Amino acid sequence: MAPLLQETTFVVVDLETTGASPKKGAAITEIGAVKVKGGEVIGEFKTFVNPLAPIPDYITEMTGITDLMLAHAPVIDEVFPTFLEFVGSHNESVLVAHNAPFDLSFLKSAAKELDYPWPKYKSIDTVTVARQVLTKEDVPDCKLGTLAQFFGTKTEPNHRALDDAKATVEVLHGLLERLGSLDITTLEALLDFAKTAAHIQRQNYWGMRST
Template sequence: MDRSLAETTFIVVDLETTGWSPGSGAAITEIGAVKVCGGEILAEFQSLINPGSPIPELITGITGISDEMVLNSPWINEVMPMFLEFCGSPEESVLVAHNAPFDMSFLIAAAESTHNQWPQFPIIDTAYLARKLLTKDEVPNNKLGTLAAYYGTQSQPNHRALDDSRATVDVLHGLFERLGTFSVTTLGELIEF
C-alpha cells in the first residue's frame, strides 16, 4: 500500500445494467474498463452482455442498449472470467468507479452467480473523492457529467460503459492533482483519505 499513485495500476470500470440493484434481479448489460498507470492508458476492455431477460424501456432510453443489441452477446458467465483476467490481482490493481458501491454490488453478484472468486481489490470511488476535494462553488453536484465538464474530459459520459470509464479516468486524474495539496501521494494514503 506504500506504492506511489504514479506507480499504481488502476482499473477504471463502469457498468450498464437492467436496473438499480442485483438483489432485485437486475443484471449487467455492458462492462467497460480502462487500465491506467502513471497517467497512461495501458489497455481497454468492453463487452455487451446478454442479461437473459428483457431490458426495460426506461433503461434502453437511458443507455441506448436494446434487446436486439445484446441478443447475440455473450452471457455474464463468459465475460466475467475475461474481465477478472483483465483486472489482474488485488496486489497489482486497484478498481475505480464513479459511485463505486453500485458497480461493485453488480460485479460481486455476477462473480458469485458465475462461481468466480471475487478478488478483494482496493476500491476507489471518484464520486466520494469529488465530495471530499471539490467545493459546491466549483461543482454544483458530483455527477459524472458535471465532473467531466469541470475537468474538460476528452470523452463525454453518455451512459455507455467504455465512454463513461474513459471520462472517469480523466476525472480521476483531475482529482489526483487536487490530492497533492493534501499530501496524498501513495495508495495507502489515498485509501485512508
C-alpha cells in the first residue's frame, strides 16, 4: 500500500551558493534543511560551507553572506556526509526544494566530486507543483516570496538557507492542502502529479518558444 502523505518524511532543503551553476564553478556557501512528518518539524540542519573562493559582490548583496563569515566554516568534504546522514535513507525520506533542479544540481555535483554515491532520493519541486495547483488569479508568479505571502508563512524568505527552507515547508503544507481537495493523499499520487505537471510545463514552455 502506498504511504500516505501524512506518513511521509519530507526533507525540505535550501542552498546558498556563489553562483548559478556548479558547471560554471559555483559552490555551496550555506545549507539549510528541515525534516517534517505529519505536519510536524522533527529536525533541522544548518551550516555555512567554505567555498574556498571569494564570494561575488552581488551574492553578498543578495544574501548578506560575506567572505569573513565563511573564513572558518567547514568545507563541503566535512559537511556533506553529515548532511546525508541528516536526510536519511532514500527509502524513508523525500527531498523537497523550491526550484529543486538548482539545489539538486549542486548536491549531486558535490557527491560526484567527493566520490559519494548519490542516494536515489525521490524529489518534489514546489515551483512545479505550485504552477499546476495555483492560478494567475491566486499569484502573479511562483517565486518563493510570492508563495510565502500567499500562504501567510510565519517565516519570511530572505535568501538565507534555513529561513528559506522553513518558508518552503509552510508553502509545501499549503500546496498539500490544495492537493488533498484533488484526492492526492499518497506519496505515489503526489510524485505522479509532480511528474505530469513538469511534463505539461515543459510542453507549454516549448510551445511558447515555438510561437
